Amino acid sequence: MQANQKVIEDLTRREYQFGFVTDIEADTVPPGLDEDVIRLISAKKNEPEFMLKWRLRAYRHWLTMQEPTWAHVKYPPIDYQAIAYYSAPKQKADALKSLDEVDPELRRTFEKLGISLEEQKRLSGVAVDAVFDSVSVATTFKAKLGDLGIIFCSFSEAVQTHPELVEKYLGTVVPHTDNFFASLNSAVFTDGSFCYIPAGVRCPMELSTYFRINAANTGQFERTLIVAEPGSYVSYLE
Incomplete structure (x- = not known):
């Protein structure tokens, strides 16, 4: 027991090796949550009307709910008005046409985490959607998977294209x-991954999403939507 306790103490006292911050200019909304913030998030994502209605419906339902209490978990009360609900690296262009256009600082960040965004350096069996704060910054092997009819992209891209x-x-x-936090997530989520596997298709590689929080005092609310048609197969990890 003493040996086990020492191992636990050593681990908890060790400096977290991935606890670094990337110095990158960001577009961050002021803290606070109301319908105007919901509309702002939807506008920044250039979402269709059905998404804004879905968010507002979730937010209004959330206002009627009570935060759950947990029998064996204690944490300070969460001030939901003290959180910034959107923070994204500022981009030089409106849309990235290739992985080569990803900000070099972001690429270096994921390299330090062991997540290469360069397809030729990645293990051929894993496709990754890399999410940084409130947005997806890169998705690998989209074209290769697309040849099989598989859609693997950021949630934001899927809203625009599908x-x-x-x-x-x-x-x-x-x-x-479903619950208090599902309502909150539905109202304010900003990105995540979308996967669609056609009927009878076996996805030839693992699909994975890596979420990275960089900006302080922000909430990272993400959502993953996986659609696997009958007779298909996909393995997903986040």
Whole structure:
């Protein structure tokens, strides 16, 4: 028991090797949460009307709920008005046309974490969607998977390119009414991963999402939507 205790103490006292901060200019909204913030998030994502309505419906439901208490977990009360709900690295261009255009500082950040965003350096069996604060900054092997009819991209991209799939399946497994935090997430989530596997297709590689929080005093609310049609197969890790 003493040996086990020493191992635990050594681990808890050790400096966290990934506890570094990336010095990068960010677009961060002021702390606070109300319908204006919900609308601002949706506007920044250039979302269609159905997404804004879905967010507002979730937020209004959240206002009627009580935060749960946990029998064996104690933490200070959460001040939901002290959180910034959107923070994203400022981009030089409106949209990235290739992984080569990803900010070098962001690429270095994920390299330090052991997550290469360069496809030729990655293990061929794993495709990654890299999320930094409130946005996805890169998704690997999209074209290769697309040749099989598989869609693997950021949630934000899916909303723009495949809105019919997002609208059909969003919230069908965990609806915004499921619980307090599901309601909050549904209202303010800013990105995440979208996966669609056609019927009868076996995804040839692992799909994975890596979430990185960099900005202080922000909440990272992300959402993953995986659609696997009958007879398909996919393995996903985040």
